[in-house]
Each structure stands twice: as structure tokens, then as C-alpha cells.
Amino acid sequence: MQSKLYISSPINALLEGFYRDDITMDMLREKGDFGIGTFNNLDGEMIALNGCFYQLDLDGNAHPVQGRMKTPFATMCHFQPSLTEEVIEPLSYDSFQNQLSRILPSDNMFYAIHITGSFQSVETRSVPRTENYRPLSEATGDQKIRHFQHLEGHLVGFYTPSFVPSINVPGYHFHFIDNSFSAGGHLLRCEPEHLDIRLQIFYSMELDLPKTLDYLTASFVRDAQKDIEKAER
């Protein structure tokens, strides 16, 4: 069984507004049963759990994906957790992040994180369908936020070390889906009440580089770190 983290494209390409690539959902399935990402033209947030892939649309409603749908950015793995932790006290969003940081054995590794839990509140976003070359930090300005209260659901996500911001979102990046797999989005905030946390550590990763003309002719000279903060937090 693979224990490699798979990243379909460096996030720098997405930050520049390259929203089309040729990686299909069928190709992602070969890379793992667990992951998050987006779709070509930022058409919704993607979440994969136990091999089931969903598209979370602009309103936060979940739809099963078609195998031929494509993504410009996704992170996947075959999920095999080696660490588990239970949190049984209500947490603010800040203390939730602190709890996670306490659990990570090192800040300098990649992790896949699956959290099942009950939440007092969850705030998610989805981004509207967007044409190429509009910078991501601008596109997310039109995001739609959805508020959930008193529900159970799943957080699927990854932790990326701070030294590879051009490859993936540094720190935590979660997508949420409710227990009935009907709604969710990119996590902005949450107030958990009870959490079961499962963690997988990665010592290596596989990175695909896009073969699109946009990517091949791009110049990645500017520091896109600020854009990540604006687009993903």
C-alpha cells in the first residue's frame, strides 16, 4: 500500500489563476481514497472520504462527482492513520487549532487528518465558477459562506510544513462534509464539541507538474505567500 502524499499541482499555479488542468477524478482515485481539492474553473470544493468523492457547490450542497471531471489542484492519499486522539471538551476555533498542533509529532512533516465530530458551529465557503487568470485571492472575494449549527460531520484535510508554501497551503487545510454527506465546503471556522482525530504521517510526497501551456510558460517570480493567506483562511 502506498504511503505517499500526492499533490496534483503546485498551489502557486492556482494562485496565478491557472484554473484548468487535465487531471481527472478517475486519475485521483488511483492516488488515494482520501483528499481535498477543487475542480476546473474553481467549480466547487472537492472532498474525498473512504473512496467517495463529492463536489460541494457554491451553495455548499454536495453532489457525487463524475470520473471525467477535472481538477487544477488536489491533495490525495491512501488513508492509513497511525495516531488517534479524542477531544471531549467544547473548543473555540483557536483552541481547536492549538489542540491539533499539540498532537502533531513534528511541525516539519506532512499529515493527513480525518476528524469526525459534533460541532456547535461550522462555517464553510465555496467559490463561484471562475475564468482563468483571475488571481485566486480575487476570486475568493466572491466566495459564499455557509453557517451550520449543532451538527455532526467530517473534517478531511492536511497539514503542510511552512517551508513549502509554493507547493501546498501551509498549516491546516480542511474541507467539511456533514454526516449525511449532503452539505459542506472549505472550512473557515468551527467550534467543536467532541472530536475523534485520526492522523497519518508522510515522509515523502509525489508532486505532478501541469503540462498546460499556461504553466509551461509562466514565471513564478513573485512571492505569492500573502495571496495564500487571503485565499485560504
Ligand code: ZN
Ligand atoms: Zn479548500
